[in-house]
Amino acid sequence: MYQQFSFAAETCGQVEILRLKGYLEDTGGTTLKSHVQKCLDTGICRIALDFSSIELISSPGVAALLDISGMVVDDFAGQIAAWGLDKHHSVVLEMSGLFFMAQLVGSEAEAMTALAG
Secondary structure (H helix, E strand, C coil), rough: CEEEEEEEEEEEECEEEEEEEEEHHHHHHHHHHHHHHHHHHCCCCCEEEEEEEEECCHHHHHHHHHHHHHHHHHHCCEEEEEEECCCHHHHHHHHHCCHCCCCCCCCCHHHHHHHHC
16 A cells, blocks of 8 residues: 655745655645645746655656646746656656656755756
8 A cells, every 4th residue: 555645845945845755646746736836926936856755656646747847847937856766757757758847866966956046
């Protein structure tokens, strides 16, 4: 059995760090999108996604991540950096096209460097 999806949010300067946990599915994706929209509405358009505690991502979860990346990058000219993906999820998200809009990095420190500026 998988853990229900949750996330912890931390604002660090102009970057919103989102530490994702559990099973990212439709309901969790909707909650995550809502949080990112609130960040964008307040002017924070640099998003750091920590996937290191993600157990599973469903198809609706992938769709939510694609919606989020479209909002951040296309609608607000923002940036996304992600880290902590296992090989399986990295391949799935790469095939979905997420990494055309989000940068995959090796660590939180690399994400903060990528989003600086």
